[in-house]
Amino acid sequence: MEEIRALQQALGVSPENVHIRMLLAGKLMEREMFQQAEAQYRTGLKISPDERELLIGLSRCYAAQGKHSATLEATAYLLEVGPCGEGMILRARAMAALGRIDDARDVYLDAVAYDSTLVDEQLADLLGGVRQAGTPENTDDPEAIDAFERPSIDFAAVGGMDEVKEAINMRIVHPLRNRELFEAYGKRMGGGVLLYGPPGCGKTLLARATAGEIRSRFYSVGLHDILDMWIGNSEKHLHGVFEQARRCAPCVLFFDEVDALAASRADLRHSGGRNVINQFLSEMDGLSSNEGVLVLAATNTPWYIDSAFRRPGRFDRMIFVPPPDKPARIEIWRLHLENKPTGKIDLDKLAGQTKGFSGADIRAAVDLAVEDALARAMKTGRRELLETRSLAAAAGRIVPSTTEWFATARNYVTYANEGGAYDDIANYLRGGR
Numbered sequence: 001m002e003e004i005r006a007l008q009q010a011l012g013v014s015p016e017n018v019h020i021r022m023l024l025a026g027k028l029m030e031r032e033m034f035q036q037a038e039a040q041y042r043t044g045l046k047i048s049p050d051e052r053e054l055l056i057g058l059s060r061c062y063a064a065q066g067k068h069s070a071t072l073e074a075t076a077y078l079l080e081v082g083p084c085g086e087g088m089i090l091r092a093r094a095m096a097a098l099g100r101i102d103d104a105r106d107v108y109l110d111a112v113a114y115d116s117t118l119v120d121e122q123l124a125d126l127l128g129g130v131r132q133a134g135t136p137e138n139t140d141d142p143e144a145i146d147a148f149e150r151p152s153i154d155f156a157a158v159g160g161m162d163e164v165k166e167a168i169n170m171r172i173v174h175p176l177r178n179r180e181l182f183e184a185y186g187k188r189m190g191g192g193v194l195l196y197g198p199p200g201c202g203k204t205l206l207a208r209a210t211a212g213e214i215r216s217r218f219y220s221v222g223l224h225d226i227l228d229m230w231i232g233n234s235e236k237h238l239h240g241v242f243e244q245a246r247r248c249a250p251c252v253l254f255f256d257e258v259d260a261l262a263a264s265r266a267d268l269r270h271s272g273g274r275n276v277i278n279q280f281l282s283e284m285d286g287l288s289s290n291e292g293v294l295v296l297a298a299t300n301t302p303w304y305i306d307s308a309f310r311r312p313g314r315f316d317r318m319i320f321v322p323p324p325d326k327p328a329r330i331e332i333w334r335l336h337l338e339n340k341p342t343g344k345i346d347l348d349k350l351a352g353q354t355k356g357f358s359g360a361d362i363r364a365a366v367d368l369a370v371e372d373a374l375a376r377a378m379k380t381g382r383r384e385l386l387e388t389r390s391l392a393a394a395a396g397r398i399v400p401s402t403t404e405w406f407a408t409a410r411n412y413v414t415y416a417n418e419g420g421a422y423d424d425i426a427n428y429l430r431g432g433r
Contacts, residue, residue, distance in 0.1 A: 003027055018048045025057055034065045050081050059090045068094040083150045083215075085115035089123070096126055113217055113248065114150040148219045148248055151212035158202065158209045159335075160328025167319050168193060168210050172294045176214050176250060192284055192295040192314050194258070196302040197321035198402035200360030203298035206321065207254040210296060217251040219244070223260055226276070235279040242283040242293075249292030258297035259304045277306055284314040300405065302421070303412050310421070320424035323358050323402050326351050332359050333391075336366040341373075343385040353392055356400045369394035 007024040014020065021044040028037035041058040048054065055078040062071040071094040078087040088111035095104035105127045111118050155165050171193055175182040195203045204220075211218035221241055228234045238261075245253050255261060261280055284295065297315060299305060309315045324332060329351035337345065354362060369391045373384040406429065413426045 004031075016047055018044050018051055018054065021047075022053055022057060025061075029057070029061060029064070032064075034061055037061050038065070052078070052081055052084070055081060056084065056086060059087060063090050063094065066097075068097045072098075079215075083114055083152050085111050085118045088114065089118055089120060092127075093123060096123070101127060110150070110217075113148050148217040148244070148251065150215070151208045151218050153205075153209050154212040155209050157212075158206055159331035160325050161202065161206060161321065164195070164206060164319050164321055167317065168206075168296075171317065172210065172250075172252075173213055192297070192309075193317045193319060194302065194305070194309070194315040195296060195298045195319050195321050196300070198323060198358060198405040199300050200358035200401055201321050201323050202359055203321050204254070204256055207252065207256075207296040207298065210294070211252040214250060217248050218254065219251065220254045220256065223257075226261060232275075234276045238276065238279050238283060245293045251293060253293065253295045255295070255297040257299060259299045259301050262297070262305050262309050277308075281308055281314065284309070303416065318421065320428070322424075322428050323356055323400075326355070329354055329357065329362065332362045333366075336363050337386065337391075340366075340370065341383055341385050343387040345386070345391070346388045349388060350391055350395065354395050354400075356402055357395070357398070358400065358402055361398055361400050361402070362395075365391065365395040365398050368397060 004024065004027050007020055007027065010020050011017065011024060021040050025037045025040035025044070028034075028040065038058065038061045041054055041061055044051065044054045045058065055074060059071055059074040059078055062068075062074055071090055075087045075091040075094070078084055079091070088107050092104045092108040092111060095101075095107060108120075108123060108127055158165065195206065197203065208218060208220075219241070225241060226234055226237045228237060241253065245251050262277060295315075298321075302318065305315075310318065330347045333345075333347050333350050333354075354365070357365075366386075369386055372390060372394065373386055376384045406425075409422070409425050410429060413422045413429065417423070417426065
């Protein structure tokens, strides 16, 4: 009780101190003084409504008191702030206590997919012996682990790309949120979207944000997950990935540098590579009867992708991801300058100077300016600030990585665009942003 009294006295002096209030609530919880702890958590949330630790503490407090409906309300808000495995487990237990077994099972599976250490055998038995989400029912590898994750970012974290985001919204986000309307038109969530464009322009970030936007599972499929030296194993691994995705729907499968798995069969000399491509095509065709699986793929070389992948029902949407436009470049500069010693910065000027830069190019310019500032600081013995002039000078020493890509792309636009596949690149080259 001495600690509790000391913390209460400290709060009397500094009632707005959320950290002290959390410590006090925790000590009250340890002594099972739940009502007093609840009051502290609720007061703290009035001061700091989005404080994650307060929301977790309040959820625990409600659960300890058997206030299941209140637990659901608190965990709902907690999960809006960001993903939280413990919050999902508390939510699943509350749902189970209220008789909502199916809902509880779904939330529990989400929790263990997000963090495999949250497996709760007692809760799993209560929910009917569910297994960890995404784990194959039959697997030859007993140590196989679930590779699906829950991204903590959404479209709000992606600067610009409004046209790209809207195209993905129409394919997966809107069908999920307006299921009946889309079904009335015969449209279902799922299918394939191929993102292409210069390297370093945010294709991987966009794919991860897509999963975060709908709070679905996300699996970034690497070549090491698929390719195998033994004949037939690569096809088996690819099939296993798609099977997991279908069991975990809604989910997003992301294939980065997909040209390594979907190269034109005319360019392949060995039948092994062709068999992998044929298996990939077969899995894509299977998605038509497996609602809820969105396959996103990214490539810097769309001209090397086998044309069969672009047929309806497969990657029937090709979306050009160009270098960031000016508003996006402003946000990228701001992001990379956060928590660095800066003077007065003219972001508009820097964004104007770096037309055609990828996000990675801007980061390289900031890194170069930081190195220059550190070199000066070691000579002068004082902290040197990053300013518009030094950042602009650093950017002037960077050759945009997109330049070479567009030189190659221009040839395909000029000589191999009979079907209009590269019209978006042509439009960009005419106007730029």
